Amino acid sequence: MSENKNWQIATLVKSELASVNVKKLVFKINPSTVLGASKAGQHYDIKLTAPNGYVAERSYSVASPPEQTDEIEFGVQLFENGEVSPYLWQMKPATAGKSGDQVEIRGPIGGHFTWCHTMPGPLVLIGGGSGVVPLISMIRHWQKNLDDRKVILLASFRSLEHVLYRAELEKLESENQNFKFTKVLTNHEARIDSEKLKNVLGEVLAKMPMIYICGPTKFVEAMSNYLVTLGTNPHLIKTERFG
Numbered sequence: 001m002s003e004n005k006n007w008q009i010a011t012l013v014k015s016e017l018a019s020v021n022v023k024k025l026v027f028k029i030n031p032s033t034v035l036g037a038s039k040a041g042q043h044y045d046i047k048l049t050a051p052n053g054y055v056a057e058r059s060y061s062v063a064s065p066p067e068q069t070d071e072i073e074f075g076v077q078l079f080e081n082g083e084v085s086p087y088l089w090q091m092k093p094a095t096a097g098k099s100g101d102q103v104e105i106r107g108p109i110g111g112h113f114t115w116c117h118t119m120p121g122p123l124v125l126i127g128g129g130s131g132v133v134p135l136i137s138m139i140r141h142w143q144k145n146l147d148d149r150k151v152i153l154l155a156s157f158r159s160l161e162h163v164l165y166r167a168e169l170e171k172l173e174s175e176n177q178n179f180k181f182t183k184v185l186t187n188h189e190a191r192i193d194s195e196k197l198k199n200v201l202g203e204v205l206a207k208m209p210m211i212y213i214c215g216p217t218k219f220v221e222a223m224s225n226y227l228v229t230l231g232t233n234p235h236l237i238k239t240e241r242f243g
Helices: 085-090 129-144 166-175 194-207 217-229
Strands: 008-019 022-028 043-049 055-061 071-077 102-109 123-128 151-157 179-185 210-216 237-242
Touching (some): 055 129, 071 085, 123 217, 129 151, 210 217
Parallel strands (some): 210 237
Antiparallel strands (some): 008 102, 022 071, 043 055, 043 102
16 A cells, blocks of 8 residues: 655535534545555644744544545544644635635555454454544444444543534444444543453454554553453554554
8 A cells, every 4th residue: 555645735625523622624635646545544644834934734534434535534623722723623614606725635644553344353443532533434434345243432532522423423323233332421430441341342352353442642551451451462453542
């Protein structure tokens, strides 16, 4: 798989809330400029250039599935004192007769934290906050290539208002018996621990699932350690962390 290291212009076509602190930003791109097929779990770099020449770059995971080639969706968490996220949140999408705001992007980037529907076994996804974004891409990729494998998403959020893509995930769970979505709300003093993992994942852990964990560093390390203590082969665990 090739990685596109060239910058290209992307035009915002949709902006809406995925949760109280994360926005779904969909950008239109020219698919002919993307080198090679993208994979669920990858990210893009976004670059902003100020009038005085100052440049700020950030990496954002892709939420859209790789089958969606002309538009890319990012889940951008707002950091009020940040350099990039406040600007992205204020961008205006395209409307009738008016083009949307633009940024420079490059990608797709990343080869370790990726999943493809051709991989065998159940799929276990564990996310903390905005770490759920690349896991959404994997879920949507699975939906595009439906099979009878078990897919479990276990995610931790601050409150119900912070649950990313809540309506989409709950709808999928109600319509597909092979998909299970469990959310843990930390404002209720709940945490994902070894016992929670054991209860939610159950017998799936014995079926050598591929496991993807994304979120803050401490969260990812804790989840990985819990899984290993439960007897999970470390080689089946893939992680992506931030912060």
